[in-house]
Amino acid sequence: MKDVRVSASRFRAMAEAELAAIPAQVRALLDNVTIEIRKSPGPEAEGLEDPEELLGLYVGASRAEFRDGSASGCLPAKVYLYQWNLEDTVDGLDELRREIRITLRHELAHHFGFDDEQLEHVWPEGA
Numbered sequence: 001m002k003d004v005r006v007s008a009s010r011f012r013a014m015a016e017a018e019l020a021a022i023p024a025q026v027r028a029l030l031d032n033v034t035i036e037i038r039k040s041p042g043p044e045a046e047g048l049e050d051p052e053e054l055l056g057l058y059v060g061a062s063r064a065e066f067r068d069g070s071a072s073g074c075l076p077a078k079v080y081l082y083q084w085n086l087e088d089t090v091d092g093l094d095e096l097r098r099e100i101r102i103t104l105r106h107e108l109a110h111h112f113g114f115d116d117e118q119l120e121h122v123w124p125e126g127a
Helices: 008-020 063-068 083-088 093-111 116-122
Strands: 033-038 056-059 077-082
Touching: 008 033, 008 083, 008 093, 033 093, 056 093, 077 083, 077 093, 083 093
Parallel strands: 033 077
Antiparallel strands: 056 077
């Protein structure tokens, strides 16, 4: 793999474009979830296996928990995208866009209640 590095603003623009490419009907269902871009995993990834290899992470309650009130008083959920880890897995800008898209959609699937095992079964490419 060759090193692919883009500026923070370009990476953010790529992530925003991938979010905008998600159908509006699905984006409208994103309740209490924010997206944060970090260069690398931070305290939110402590205690996880191999945090230095994480491409993204979902932290927080699911959409169902927010809707049924069981997450009352909780902070909004967050999707973290880890720029340097994503860049380290690709050979070019097209691959970077693809990895951002897959990672973003994978983490947003957690918002809708899918766990990693279910994602592997229904969407192997994005698991």
